[in-house]
Amino acid sequence: MTSLKMQQLKSFFTFDSPVNYYNIYKQFSQTHNQQRRLYANWPPEATRHQLINEYWNNTIWHYLLLIGISVVSVFPFSGDPTAFLFSTVLLSIVLYLFLHYTVYRRVFSREFMPKLETAIATYEDRERSQLEKCKQDQLSNRALVLLYYVFDKTSKANYLAPSDKCADLLHKLYGVSPKGIKNELDLIYKKDKRAKLESRHIVEVSKSFEEAYKVLETMQFEDGIKCLKSLEQQFPRP
Structure with missing residues (x-):
């Protein structure tokens, strides 16, 4: 631990630490995440300014x-305090x-800012990748509707119908567009509608059924699986 602190002090003394890419990325990530916990819409640009x-x-x-180091080193050998203070x-x-003009500004424009922009781009790319992965892990809208259909039929609620009212209900449940659900x-x-499906759409529908089956199988919902199979038989096969 002592060795690490000495290394950090040395890096700061030589002004390496403030422009170290790892430190910049880590600081950006930590600062941005902290601010996002306080303000949901906190933008990367605001963290950049910080x-x-x-x-x-x-x-x-x-x-x-x-x-400070200079003063401490020279003070014991100084004679006149007034002259020393003036000097x-x-x-x-x-x-x-x-x-300021030969080190700080030059390092700021040539090293710090390019590394900061790179760190921001890397952070945003990782966020996009995580978002895409989440989207891939999510069920498709069609699979969600199929599952609701199964639950509606097996519960004997028989509420679901191809109506705007039902589309609006599922929109509120799933947060997807009512038009798409309709x-x-x-x-x-x-x-x-099923008869007009093209081969590409038939394959997509088949994948949605597979998604729904996986959920029902995980739940070990046998009645639901039977209900879904009965519906699937009404669709053209790929």
């Missing part, structure tokens, strides 16, 4: 560290201007 502000804060601390103030101003209900209840 990290830029943090960079300039780090330059101040880095500068103060250098001044320290003058040197501090000159040193800050030198560091199309799926038409497909289930209207023979002429």
